[in-house]
Amino acid sequence: MEWTGARYADKPTVEVRTWIDAPPERVWQLVGDIALMPAMSEELQSVQWLDGADGPAVGARFVGHSRHEALGEWSTTSHVIECEPERVLAWAVQDPAEPSALWRFRLRPENGGTELSERMQLGPGRSGLSFAIDRMPDKEQKIVFVRLREFERSIASTLEHIKRQAEA
Template sequence: MEWTGQVYADIPTVSVSTYIDASAEQVWALVSDIHLMPRLSSELQEVEWLDGASAPRPGGRFIGRSAHPDLGTWETTSTVVECKAPQSFGWAVGDPDHPSSVWRFTLTRQGSGTALEQWAQMGPARSGLTFAIEAMPDKEQKIVFVRLREFETGMKANLAALKDLVEQEQ
């Protein structure tokens, strides 16, 4: 990831992608399983569906509990904003109309396999990062850049783990 000089108000995004030698349906089964994500993520510790949901659906909500050495622990409520099997699965953290972040997996058939992209957007609503920015406003660009790099590193690890899981099942 290259230095962009972005600030939080820019609503910065980051994405990573990989090719998986498996069908989109096989990949979809994993990326839409929120209970798998804590096993892959270094930050996300636990998730649980809300409102009696047990599977992804548009408008479905879930709680995520996360931890980070510099940011502490926190809990968020997310809403599924995209759920098109086997093409995309996305959720907004906080208010879906004004989220603190948005996350999405996009699956594209490519030959006999699937191109998988994970994408994330920071903001526009306040998040835990906002407190760090307010405490050190002169370092906002660096704070945003470092957090985007953390997102990118975590997303690369997620995709590598998903690729291994799916391809091992073959």
């Protein structure tokens, strides 16, 4: 049986949504505070704003330190590429022109609360996943599929944490 699925060069994405019984202002307080993110993630261990930044704004940068059982430990610098309070926060990992990943939170008022989505795109720039693919090019689509499923579970968990805190 031949594996069919996305290749890294396809810039595969995963997106998860949830509805939160809280206004966008309250949800934004949580989404915009990157210091909260490590407590919501198995992989992300710590984050710090760089260059004197203390919150999200286009052009602001932060460093994230991550750990994964199969991929080891690494640090990346992310660049905020989109920031509209109470609406959207997006960042490019490593090189904004050729990111190893793009992440985006989107908030939308809905039914007296907020629909919150989180989306991530792999590539097109190289990442730790690229090295795994280099070692096993015949398994590229499976490697990408497995990693996207990991991100999907992680994003769902992050959104659940944000939902619980916003509704508390």
